[in-house]
Amino acid sequence: MNNIADHLRKFIKESFLFGRDDDFSDADSFLELGIIDSTGVLELVTFIEEQYQITVEDEELVPENLDSIDNLVQFIARKREPSTVQTW
Amino acid sequence: MCGIAGVVCFNGTGASAELLRRMVAQVRYRGPDESGVYVDGQTGLGHARLSIIDLCGGRQPMHNADRSLSVTFNGEIFNYLELRETLAAEGHHFATQSDTEVILHAYQQYGEDCTEHFNGQWAFAIWDKRHGRLFLSRDRLGIRPLHYTVAGGKFLFASEVKSLLVDTDVERQIDPIGLDQVFTFWSTLPPRTVFRGINELPPGHNMVVEGRELRTRRYWQLDYDDQRTSTTPQQCAEELLALLLDATRLRLRSDVPVGAYLSGGLDSTINAALVKQCTNAHLRTFSVTFEDAEFDESPYQKAAVDYLQTDHTSIQCNRQQIGRIFPEVIWHTEQPVLRTAPAPLYLLSKLVHQRGYKVVLTGEGADEMLGGYDVFKEAKVRRFWAAQPDSAFRAGLLRRLYPYLPNIQAQSLAYQKAFFHVRPEDLASPLFSHLPRWELTSRLKSFFSPELRAEIADRDVYADCRALLPEDFANWHPFCQAQYLETAMLMPGYILSSQGDRVAMAHSVEGRFPFLDHRLAEFAAGIPPRLKMKALKEKYILKLAAGHLIPAEVRQRTKQPYRAPDAASFFGGAADACCDYKGELLSPTRIREDGLFDPDAVEHLVRKAERGRAVGIKDNMALVGILSTQLVVDQFVRNFDTCSASAIDARSTILAQTPWEERDGWPADEPVSVDGS
Numbered sequence: 001m002n003n004i005a006d007h008l009r010k011f012i013k014e015s016f017l018f019g020r021d022d023d024f025s026d027a028d029s030f031l032e033l034g035i036i037d038s039t040g041v042l043e044l045v046t047f048i049e050e051q052y053q054i055t056v057e058d059e060e061l062v063p064e065n066l067d068s069i070d071n072l073v074q075f076i077a078r079k080r081e082p083s084t085v086q087t088w
Numbered sequence: 089m090c091g092i093a094g095v096v097c098f099n100g101t102g103a104s105a106e107l108l109r110r111m112v113a114q115v116r117y118r119g120p121d122e123s124g125v126y127v128d129g130q131t132g133l134g135h136a137r138l139s140i141i142d143l144c145g146g147r148q149p150m151h152n153a154d155r156s157l158s159v160t161f162n163g164e165i166f167n168y169l170e171l172r173e174t175l176a177a178e179g180h181h182f183a184t185q186s187d188t189e190v191i192l193h194a195y196q197q198y199g200e201d202c203t204e205h206f207n208g209q210w211a212f213a214i215w216d217k218r219h220g221r222l223f224l225s226r227d228r229l230g231i232r233p234l235h236y237t238v239a240g241g242k243f244l245f246a247s248e249v250k251s252l253l254v255d256t257d258v259e260r261q262i263d264p265i266g267l268d269q270v271f272t273f274w275s276t277l278p279p280r281t282v283f284r285g286i287n288e289l290p291p292g293h294n295m296v297v298e299g300r301e302l303r304t305r306r307y308w309q310l311d312y313d314d315q316r317t318s319t320t321p322q323q324c325a326e327e328l329l330a331l332l333l334d335a336t337r338l339r340l341r342s343d344v345p346v347g348a349y350l351s352g353g354l355d356s357t358i359n360a361a362l363v364k365q366c367t368n369a370h371l372r373t374f375s376v377t378f379e380d381a382e383f384d385e386s387p388y389q390k391a392a393v394d395y396l397q398t399d400h401t402s403i404q405c406n407r408q409q410i411g412r413i414f415p416e417v418i419w420h421t422e423q424p425v426l427r428t429a430p431a432p433l434y435l436l437s438k439l440v441h442q443r444g445y446k447v448v449l450t451g452e453g454a455d456e457m458l459g460g461y462d463v464f465k466e467a468k469v470r471r472f473w474a475a476q477p478d479s480a481f482r483a484g485l486l487r488r489l490y491p492y493l494p495n496i497q498a499q500s501l502a503y504q505k506a507f508f509h510v511r512p513e514d515l516a517s518p519l520f521s522h523l524p525r526w527e528l529t530s531r532l533k534s535f536f537s538p539e540l541r542a543e544i545a546d547r548d549v550y551a552d553c554r555a556l557l558p559e560d561f562a563n564w565h566p567f568c569q570a571q572y573l574e575t576a577m578l579m580p581g582y583i584l585s586s587q588g589d590r591v592a593m594a595h596s597v598e599g600r601f602p603f604l605d606h607r608l609a610e611f612a613a614g615i616p617p618r619l620k621m622k623a624l625k626e627k628y629i630l631k632l633a634a635g636h637l638i639p640a641e642v643r644q645r646t647k648q649p650y651r652a653p654d655a656a657s658f659f660g661g662a663a664d665a666c667c668d669y670k671g672e673l674l675s676p677t678r679i680r681e682d683g684l685f686d687p688d689a690v691e692h693l694v695r696k697a698e699r700g701r702a703v704g705i706k707d708n709m710a711l712v713g714i715l716s717t718q719l720v721v722d723q724f725v726r727n728f729d730t731c732s733a734s735a736i737d738a739r740s741t742i743l744a745q746t747p748w749e750e751r752d753g754w755p756a757d758e759p760v761s762v763d764g765s
Contacts, residue, residue: 015701018692020534031506034531039495039704041503061500 004052005073011047012069016040026069041066048072054079090148091118091247091593092160092234093134094213096222098300099241103132111244111251112136114732118162118247118593124148126158131215131222133160138596140164140446141343145184152192153181156218159195161188162247163210163232164600166338171205195223200294203307207338207606211289213245222297228308228606229453230278230291230580231599233589237286243297248590249286249422253728259285260725262684262717264543265552270424271532271713272549275581277556279304282423282720291580308606309558310575312568316614324615325633328608332634335605336362339449346447346600347372347440350400351650352388354627354642355451355460359602360396361637363449373398374440374448376432379406382494383651388642395639403439405432410657411667418719419731420594421586425716426529426709428652434591441595452588453603456575457612459567459620460627460647462490466508467521467570468621474510488624492648495704518561519550521570522577526550532710535689553577567617654708658715659697673718682721685714 005026013019016035030036036044044066045056054076056065065075093111095103108125112134116123119136126133126149135148141164151158165171168187171194176182180193187208194202195214200223209231214223224245226234236245240257252258266282269275276282278290289295292308319327340346340363348360350373363371373393378384386402393400410431417431418424440448455461466489473482486504490496499507507524514520530549533541556576561569592599602608612620615629622628626647635643658667672678674694676687696702697711723731 014692015696018535018686018689018696020686020689034527037528037531037704037706040706042495042498043701043704058500062502063506067506 004076005069007051008048008069008072011044011051015043015047026073028069029063029067031063031067044072048076052076052080090138090162091115091136091251092162092211092213093246093251094160094215094222094244095132096243096297097130097241098243101130101241103127103130105132107255108132108134110254111246114251114254115246115248115593117596120596122147126151126160126215128158128215128217133158133213133215135160138446138598139344140598141168141341142184142186142188143343146186146188148188150184150186150188150192152196153183156216157192157195158215158217159188159192159212161191161210161212163208163212163227164341164598165190165206165208165210166341167205167207169341200296200305201307203294209600209604211247220298224289224295224297225307226289226291226293228292229575229584229604229609231584231589231601231604233585234289235281235286236289236295238302239285243302249281249283249724250419250728250732252286253283253724254732259283260728261285262721262725264540265547267424267536267540267684267717268533268544268547268549269552270426270717271536272526272530273553273577273581274426274529275423275578275585277552277577278580280552283724291576310572310609310613311558311560312564312572312613314565314568314614314616321619321629321632324619325629328611328615328629329633331605331608331611332358332362332602333365335602335608336449337366338605339600339602340366342447344446345372345444346449347374347443347445348398349373349436349448349450349599350375350389350392350398351451352385352390352392352642353451353648353650354630354638354645355454355603357388357392357396357451357638357642358454358630358634359449359451360392360398361634362602364396364398365637371396371398372443372445373400374436374443374445375400375402376436377402377404378432378652379404380653380656383653385648388645391639391641395642401439401443403435405435405652407653407657407661407663408666409435410652411663411670414657414667414715415669415719415723416594417591418716419723420590421716422590422720422724423581423586424713424720425582425586426532426713428654428657428712429650430586430591431657432652433587434594437592437595437597440597446596447598447600448592449600449602451603452583452599452601453579453609454627454630456571456579456583457603457609458615458627458630459571459617460630461574462647462649463521463525463574464567464570464621465489465624465626466524467566468624470508470510470524471515471520471566473508474515477510485624491646518557518569519553519573520566522573528706529709531706532713535685535693535710535714537683537686540684565617567621568613571613571620655697655702655711658711659694659702660700669719670715673715673722678718682718682726684717684721690714 105125105127116136119138121139122137124135133149149158149160165187168190171190175193203225209227211226211232211234233247235249237252244252246252261284263284266276279287294305296303350356350360375389377386410428417434469485476482619629679685679687679690
C-alpha cells in the first residue's frame with residue numbers, strides 16, 4: 001500500500017508540482033491546494049489506468065475517489081479486488 | 089496610423105533631434121511612408137507616418153498657422169469632417185484636408201476638453217508653445233498605445249516601449265509587480281507595464297506636462313445603468329443597428345482602400361455585412377485558417393464569404409509557423425503573453441500588407457460591449473447555482489459551459505462542481521465573475537523563482553484591480569460588473585494590444601472597430617443584461633439587431649472563441665526544429681541567470697512537454713508565459729541593442745519588400761525643423 005502512495009506522490013510531484021517539494025499530507029485535497037487544475041484530473045486518471053491496469057468508469061470520476069493520496073490508494077485497492085468492484 | 093515619440097527636457101538641455109530620430113526609427117513599421125522630427129528648444133516631437141487620410145497634406149509633426157501649436161498624432165478622428173465644419177463656422181481656417189489639423193484647431197477652440205468632441209482612436213501629443221505645456225491624450229477604450237517615462241531629467245513618450253529604451257538614461261528592467269499582474273490578469277493594469285519605471289497613459293485619460301509637473305486626468309468613463317434603456321427589445325435592436333451602421337460609415341473614411349477581417353464568427357461576419365450595407369464598393373476580406381481542426385473555422389468563413397460575396401483571401405497557419413515567428417511577435421507585444429493567439433494575427437496582418445491594404449475593419453469589441461464572452465455565461469451559471477446549491481438542475485447547467493474545450497467536457501459533473509465551486513464570500517466580491525480565471529492563472533506563479541515570489545509575497549494583486557474600479561461599481565448589475573472587468577482590464581492590455589494594435593501595426597495595418605465607437609459603448613452600457621444574454625444565449629440583442637444580415641449557419645452556430653495551438657507550437661514533431669531559440673532561453677543556466685523563474689520547475693515542465701504530456705490548460709499557459717517572458721528579457725533587457733531597429737531590419741519581411749530607404753521621407757527627405765534655441 002505504501003508503495004502505491006509513494007508512487008502516486010512521485011507522479012503528483014513530477015507532473016503537477018514540477019519537482020517542487022511542496023508539503024502536503026496523504027489526506028490533503030488536491031483541489032483545495034490547487035495542485036490539480038480542471039484538466040489535470042484527466043492526466044491523473046490516465047496515469048492510474050496505465051500504472052495499475054484498471055479502468056475508471058465515468059461515474060467513478062468523483063473527488064471522493066481521486067482527490068487525495070488516501071482517496072486514490074483506497075480507490076485503487078478497491079478496483080483491484082474483484083469482489084469489491086462489484087459493489088460499485 | 090503611425091508611430092509617435094517625443095521628449096521634454098527638464099534639465100536645461102535642448103531636445104535632441106538625433107534621439108527623436110532614433111526613437112521614431114524603432115517603430116517605422118508603424119509608419120513606413122514618411123517620418124518627421126520637430127525640435128523647439130527643450131521639447132521635441134517625432135513621427136513615423138502611415139498615410140491614410142490626406143496623403144499629401146497630412147505630414148507630421150504638424151503646426152498651426154503661427155506655429156504656436158505642434159502635434160504628433162497616431163490614429164484617426166473619424167468625425168473630423170463634421171468637426172472641421174463646426175470649427176470653420178467658428179472662424180478657423182484649414183490648410184490641409186487631414187484629421188490631424190482638426191486636432192490642432194479643436195485644441196485651440198476647446199482646450200483640454202477637445203477630446204470630448206472626438207469620435208476615434210488616438211494617441212497624440214500637442215506642444216503648446218505659448219503656455220510651455222505638453223498635452224497628451226489617449227482614446228477612450230485604449231485602442232492606440234501611449235507610453236511614457238521620466239529619466240535623466242527628461243520626460244519621454246512614445247507609441248511603444250522600444251522607442252523609450254533607445255535613450256540610455258531609461259532603465260531596462262523587468263518590474264516584478266508587472267509580472268505579478270500579467271500572471272493574474274493576462275496583462276498589466278494601466279498605468280503599469282512590465283518594465284520598471286515605464287508607464288502607459290490609461291485609456292480615457294489626458295495628461296499635461298508642464299515644468300516638472302505631470303498631471304493625469306480621466307476624461308471618460310463607462311457608466312453601466314441597466315435601467316437606462318427602457319424601450320422594447322425590438323426598438324432597442326433598431327437603435328443598436330442604426331448606431332452600428334453609423335459607426336461603420338464613419339470608419340470607412342479613408343483615402344486608401346479598406347478591407348475587413350472575416351473569422352467566420354458572428355461579430356466579424358456582422359461587421360463585414362455592415363460594410364456591405366454602407367458601400368457599393370467590392371469588399372476585400374481576410375482570414376486565418378488552421379491546420380489543426382480544433383481551431384479551424386474555415387467552413388463558416390466560406391459560408392460568410394459566399395453569402396456576402398466578398399473577395400476573400402486566407403492564410404493557413406500551423407504549429408511550426410507559430411513557433412518560428414514567436415520571438416518576432418513578442419518583440420511587438422512588448423509583454424509576456426499566456427496564449428499564442430497573437431501569432432496567427434501577426435501572420436494575417438502580413439498577408440493584408442502584402443495585398444496592398446493598410447486598413448481593416450474588424451468585429452473586435454462586440455463580445456465586451458454586448459455580452460458574448462464565456463466568462464459572462466460562467467459567472468451567470470455559478471451565481472444561479474450558488475443561490476440553490478442543492479439543485480441538480482442548476483448544477484447541471486455547468487455542463488453547458490465551454491462546449492469547445494474537450495478536456496472540460498470530459499469531466500464528470502462532480503468535478504465540474506468542484507472546479508466551479510462558489511465560496512460564500514465570493515458572492516459578495518466585486519470580482520466574482522473573474523475569480524476562477526484569475527485564480528487558475530495565479531497558480532502559474534508557483535513557477536516564479538523564490539526571489540521573485542518573495543518580492544510579491546506581501547501583495548494583494550486583486551487590490552490593484554479593485555483600486556481601478558469606478559465609484560459606483562458596487563451598485564451595478566453583476567453582469568455589467570463582469571463586462572466592465574473585461575472591458576477595462578483585459579481589453580486594452582491584451583485584446584486591443586497583443587492581439588490588436590501591436591500585431592497589426594507590425595505590418596503597417598490599421599484596425600478599425602465599429603463596435604468600439606464610444607456612442608455604441610455608451611448605448612450598450614444601458615442595455616438591460618437580460619437582452620445581452622437571454623438565458624444562456626449570448627449577444628441576443630446583437631442577433632436581433634443584425635442577425636438578418638448574415639447567413640443562418642453563422643447566426644446559429646455555437647460560439648467558438650478564437651484560439652491557437654499553444655504548447656504544441658513549440659514541442660513535439662516538426663515544431664521542435666522550428667524554434668531552436670527555446671533550448672537556450674529555457675535552459676536551467678539561462679533561467680537561473682535571469683532570475684525570474686525556478687530552473688528546476690521549468691526543467692520539469694519542459695520535460696513534460698517534450699513527452700507530449702503538457703495537455704492541461706495550466707501547463708499550456710505556463711509554457712507560453714515562461715517562454716514569452718524569457719523572450720521579453722532576452723530582447724528588451726539583455727540584448728536590446730542588437731534586437732533594436734538595425735538588427736530587426738535583417739529579418740523583417742516588410743522591409744525586405746519595401747526598403748524604407750527608398751520611400752518618401754525615409755530618411756533622406758526627413759524634415760527637421762528647429763525653432764528657438
